[in-house]
Amino acid sequence: MTDPIKRVPFDVESYQRRSRTGPCFICGIVSRDPSQPEEIIYEDDEHIAFLARFAALPPGVPYERQQYHALMAENGVVEHTPEEAAALAAKIRKALPS
Numbered sequence: 001m002t003d004p005i006k007r008v009p010f011d012v013e014s015y016q017r018r019s020r021t022g023p024c025f026i027c028g029i030v031s032r033d034p035s036q037p038e039e040i041i042y043e044d045d046e047h048i049a050f051l052a053r054f055a056a057l058p059p060g061v062p063y064e065r066q067q068y069h070a071l072m073a074e075n076g077v078v079e080h081t082p083e084e085a086a087a088l089a090a091k092i093r094k095a096l097p098s
């Protein structure tokens with residue numbers, strides 16, 4: 001079976017360097033730091049939900065098949081544009097109960 005989703009290599013070295021020397025990415029997302037362009041799906045005074053920048057799974061993978069594989073970026077990450085991320089985020093926001 002071939003995977004129709006285009007995956008790109010995950011730059012582990014760059015990720016490790018940024019994680020060890022850069023500021024906290026969660027604080028960056030919360031403060032709307034432009035270097036953290038994650039799409040925010042939901043936010044209130046106590047919670048925030050955002051799309052992972054380095055998605056390892058394409059949309060539509062059944063929940064029971066998502067466990068752990070979603071964290072295995074070493075298998076490559078799903079390439080998406082900022083516009084695709086914004087469209088997915090909008091779709092999820094719309095599906096959330098208000």
Ligand SMILES: [Zn+2]
Nearest residue numbers: 024025026027
């Ligand atoms: Zn932080």
